[in-house]
Amino acid sequence: MSLVEEVDLLKKIPLFANIETSKLKLLAFTSERVVFKAGEELFHQGEIGQEAYIVMEGTADVIVDTADGPMVVAQIGKNDFVGEIAILCDVPRTATVQATSDLTTLMISKDLFFRLVTEFPQMAVEIMRVLAQRVQQTTQRAAARNG
Amino acid sequence: MDHNIFSFIWRYSKRQQIYITILTLISFPFLYFSLDLPRQIIDDALSADAGPFPVPFAGMELNQVEFLLTLSFLFLALVCINGGFKYYINVYRGQLGERMLRRLRYDLYTRVLRFRLPRFKRMSAGEIIPMVTQEVEPIGGFVGDAYALPVFQGGTLLVYLGFIFIQDPILGAAAIALYPMQAYIIPKLQRHVNQLGKRRIRAVRQLSDRIGETVAATGEIHAQDTSAYHLSDVSTRLGGIFEIRYEIFRRKFFIKFLNNFLNQLTPFFFYSIGGVLVLQGSISFGALVAVLAAYKDLSGPWRELLNYYQRVEDIRIKYEQVAEQFEPTDIQPTQQLLEDAELPTPLPGPLSFSSVTYVEEDAPPALESVSIDIPIDAHIAVAGDGNSGKTEFLMLAARLLVPSQGRIKLGDHDMADLAESVTGRRFAYLGSTPVMFTDSLRGNLIYGLKHRPLVPPPHDDALAHFLKEAKASANSLHPYDADWVDYEAAGVADTDALEPRLLTLLEGVGMGEDVYRMGLNGTIDPGRQPDTAERIMAARRAVAERLQDPAVADLVERFAADAYNESATVAENLLFGTPVANGFDLDRLAENPHVLAVLDQTGLTEDFVTMGVDIARTMVELFGEMTGNTELLEQFSFISADDLPEFQPILTKIDKAGAGLLKEDERTRLMSLPFKLIPQRHRLGLIDEAMKQRLLEARRVFADTLPEDMQDAVAFFDIDAYNAAATLQDNILFGKARYGQSGVQEKVQALIAEVVDSLDLRATVMGVGLNSSVGLMGARLSGAQKQRLAVARALLKQPEWLVLDEATSLLDGGSQAHLADLIDTEMAGRGVLWGVHRPSHAARFPEVIVLHNGRVAGRGSYDELSRQGSVLASLVDNE
Known part of the structure; x- marks a missing residue:
């Protein structure tokens, strides 16, 4: 897959949907493409995280350790962005992500992510927007559950 | 050490000095004849009143032509003899001078080794180095002249003077009338110059000390933003040196001026007084002319003597300035360093301190009347804080220091008198900051x-x-x-x-692991270590076999002569080998004539330009807008941040006029870009299947047409041959870790480790690691690594008495305990005196000595000594 195809893919991810093509190209070029085999972990709950991943192909499970043992809380696939919490807030990984098929990802290092955000403020705004939406969704869900 | 340069020269070269002087004197008549002969040729053979011919000469009758030719050949012979003398004497003098210089430098260096350790708290390498190297250098040139020159020039002077006095005593007196004045005034003036000379030497030494300090403290200077402060310091010092030097040559030239003036004053007397005498008829005109001529000859040797005098003064000061620094009152006898004295095995014990006080200049006493007996076959801990005198106590116990007062005895032997052949071989001492030498790891061990x-x-x-x-x-x-x-x-x-x-x-x-890794990154010469190369080749084959397993097959993309390697750069694919030395610098292939020829031959040149344009365009597009944050650019781009702006105009030019009008260096710039492409990593889509095939063709052409003189400049990848230019790891892998797999580096390392272990190669790899350099005084090693190596170095010589002073302070607790166990085992039955870094570490020792304020505050078991309120207890509390 070439850079151009990667850029097309990135455009389909909500987080990056409104960002200029040239910036996405930079993001794609400067991030590393990493392939995981089925069963390999992208990262493990509790570790200190340095990277976020964009799934380009394949599927993975999001697993959280509970008192009753590990529990799959979500499944992710193409176009999903995972691991961003750890690099944004400096907290240990909140879940384990394990590939369930052969998985192709774009790996964005924490360093690179912050450099891009500082260099291109519109990216920061975009990320804020997406995160705010997530917070709103979570709040709504919580309200629905409580109500 | 002689305080005076002349006594030094005389002591070590009197025979040679006498020889040179005699030789000089022997050469004298020949010189005289060669000066006299031209006059004879003109007066006796050529002038109008020569003759009558034939003249008798050496028992023969010679006519005028024969006589002329005879004299001329005699002259030629004398020229040869004089030249021969001069050559021989010069070479002899030069050799003598160099030998004396060598002797002096060697003596100075020996003294550096003989200095007691505390001296180096006051004397820096920056001061010592210029003394041993450049300050003494002029002495070499002077030694051969020291006696012969004044003898020769003085003799010449006397001869001429004699001549003048014989002609006319009054004029003779006039000729030397000003000598006493010169002899009085010039040394007076010279004394000032000498003082300045001393100041100059000191100032230069301090400058060199400051430079040494700067080199050692670069990090600190940058961390504190004090560059301006240091620049100002150096500027001030340079200014000081400038003023001194300026003053020196001002005075030197004034002395010269005065000399010349006084020298010319004498002819003035000749013309005036002598002239009057001639007019009065008191002396003949001929005599005045002769005296004037003689006086002219006189000025040569006289000037030489004055120059000699100035040079002597200069050298004398230089020598004295060095000698006084190298003559401290307390210096070890050479014998102690170099004699081969022995003590019986086992070493006699105990080590007994009796009222030992240790004081260093301008400091409070570190130890005060310490009396203690230490068995030298037990393991004992020494605890104490920074002011306890622990370090001095331990260094005294290892005889690195000697007591200021009192005495330390090993059995019946006074420690201060033991030869280093005993203390350096049977004892070992480990400080907290061990020194490594600029050598291999093995060399250091x-x-x-x-x-x-x-x-x-x-x-x-x-x-x-x-x-x-x-x-x-x-x-x-x-x-x-x-x-x-x-x-x-x-x-x-x-x-x-x-x-x-x-x-x-x-x-x-x-x-172990560190050395193993160094080994993997090391290279060997298969010619010298054929066994190692063969074993590594076995590992290569084993890796190939292991990679058959589909689970790991993707990790490594192996080199194959007929396949394009997607994880390697275009440059590596083209070369298909490792560059040796600088023949094919991978970063500058676009400038290499052979590479360019290969591209031309395979029709790739234009493709490289096009690809270069593509890459440059992408880079400018991606990074062109980024400002300030150049790191990102450096990390990912093909182009450095500094070069990026230079590509913009090239691209503009292409847009306007096409690629045809590019200048040679612009094309080179563009063509250099594709060489760095790694398809798997950069994903720019430039290297398609067809391009790969063409690059493979270029690879073949590159190898086939490689000129004779460049055959050694590249070590080709050959599955069956060890590659001397590549690291062990690259040789084992024979390929590239494939980009874009999670944790690929770790997995590859694990794969190599697995193969290395299965073939029992770990020792081989570590053997190569042992040969790797530790950098400038161990600069490539961390402090902790140095401490570990120092322990290994000390244990290797199997000391009978091991003294440690916080020797594991930089290691974590687990490693410290591990090393303590190792030392316990290795030193079983032999003595260990361990100045502990953490007082609680003393608990593992059967016996503990506690020092406090330079005195022994307690001795016994850890439990006894660490009762509440004790010194040891408070040390442990403060840990």
């Missing part, structure tokens, strides 16, 4: 075994010459390239047996 040359190199002419010259300068007669390693001291038979011992120790001190 076996350093403690190199006391004397044990197996001399083959005795040949070169060695004989070396010994002869060394003897002539009283230098060391030990050939440096002998085998110095004392295998017996390490408890092994020979160098083969030493290797496993080194590896065991390295594993023991926790350096």
Whole structure:
């Protein structure tokens, strides 16, 4: 897959949907493409995280350790962005992500992510927007559950 | 050390000085004749009143032409003889001077070794180095002149003076009338110059000290933003030196001026007084002319003598300034360093301190009347805080220091008198900041075994010459390239047996993995180590086999002559080998004539330009807008941040006028870009299947047409041959870790480790690691690594008495305990005195000595001493 195809893919991810093509190209070029085999972990709950991943192909499970043992809380696939919490807030990984098929990802290092955000403020705004939406969704869900 | 340069010269070269002087005197008549002969040729053979011919000469009758030719050939012969004398004397003088210089430098260096340690708290390398190297340098040139020159020039002067006095005593007196004045005034003026000379030497020394300090403290200077402060300091010092030097040559030239003036004053007297005398008829005109001519000749030697005087003063000061620095009152006798004294085994004990006080200049006493007996076959801890005198106590126990008062005895022997052949071989001392030498890891480990040359190199002419010259300068007669390693001291038979011992120790001190990694990144010369190369080739085959397993097959993309390697750069694909030396610098292939020829031949040149344009365009598009944050650019881009702006105009030019009008250097710039492409990593889509095939073709052409003189500039990848230019790891892998797999580096490392272990190659790899350099004084090693290595180095020589001063302070608790266990085992039955870094560490010792404020505050078991309220308890509390 070439850079151009990667850029097309990135455009389909909500987080990056409104960002200029040239910036996405930079993001794609400067991030590393990493392939995981089925069963390999992208990262493990509790570790200190340095990277976020964009799934380009394949599927993975999001697993959280509970008192009753590990529990799959979500499944992710193409176009999903995972691991961003750890690099944004400096907290240990909140879940384990394990590939369930052969998985192709774009790996964005924490360093690179912050450099891009500082260099291109519109990216920061975009990320804020997406995160705010997530917070709103979570709040709504919580309200629905409580109500 | 002689305080005076002349006594130094006389003491060590009186025979040679006399020889030179005699030789000079012998040459004198020849010189005289060669000056006289031209006059004879003109007066007796050519002038109008010559003759009558034939003249008798050496029993023959010669006519005028014969006489002229005879005299001319005689003249030629004299020229040759004089030249011969001059050449011989000069070479002899030069040799003598160099030998004396060598002797002096060697003596100074010996003194550096003989200085007691505290001296280096006041004297820096920056001061010592210029003294031994450049300050004494002019002495070499002076030695040969020291006696012969004044004798020769003085003699000449006397001859001329005699001539003048014979002509006319009054004019003779006039000729030398001003000499007393010169002899009085000039030394007076010179004294000022001498004072300035001393100041100059001191100022330059301080400057060199400051430069040394700056080099050592660069990090701190940048961390504190004090560059301006240091620049100002150096500027001030340079200014000071400038003023001194300016003043020196102002005065020097004034002396010269005065000299010249006084020299010309004498002819003035001749013309005026002599002239009047001639007019009055008191002396003849001829006599005045003769005296004037003689006086002219006189000025030559006189000027030489005055120059000599100035030079003597200069050298004298330089010598004295050096000598006084190298003559401290307290200096070890040379004998203590170099004699081969021995003590019986086991060492006599105990080590007894009786009222030992240790004080350093301008400091409160570190230890005060310490009296204690220490058995030298037990393991004892020493605890104390920074002011306890612990460090001095331990250094005294290892005889690195000697007491200021009191006495330390080992059995019946006074420690202060023990030779280093005892203290340096049977004792070991480990401080907290061990010193490594600029050598290989192995060299540093076996350093403690190199006391004397044990197996001399083959005795040949070169060695004989070396010994002869060394003897002539009283230098060391030990050939440096002998085998110095004392295998017996390490408890092994020979160098083969030493290797496993080194590896065991390295594993023991926790350096095994580090050395293994250094080995993987090291290179070997298969010609010299064919066995190692063969074993690595076996590992290569094993890796190939292991990669058949589909689970790991993707990790490595192996090199294959007929396949394009997607994880390697275009440059590596083209070369299909490792560049040796600088023949094919991978970063500058676009400038390499052979590479360019290959591209031309395979029709790739234009494609490279096009690809270069594509890459440059992408880079400018991606990074062109980024400002300030250049790191990102450097990390990912093909183009450095500095170069990026230069590509913009090239691209604009292409947009306007096409690629045809590019200048040569612009094309080179563009063409250099595709060489860095790694398809798997950069994903720019530039290297498609067709391009790969063409690059493979270029690879073949590159190898086939490689010029004769570049055959050695590249080590081709050959599945069946060891690649001497590549690291062990690259040789084992014979390929590239494939980009874009999670944790690929770790997995590849694990794969290599698995193969290495299965083939039992770990020792081989570590052996290569042992040969890797530790950098400038161990700069490539961390502080902790140095401490670990120092322990291994100390244990290797199997000391009977091991003294440690916070020697593991930089290691974590686990490693410290591990090293303590190792030392316990290795030193079982022999003495250990361990100044502990953490007082609680003392708990593992059967006996503890507690120091406090320079005195022994307690001795006994840890439990007894650490009762509440005790010194040890408070030390442990403050840990």
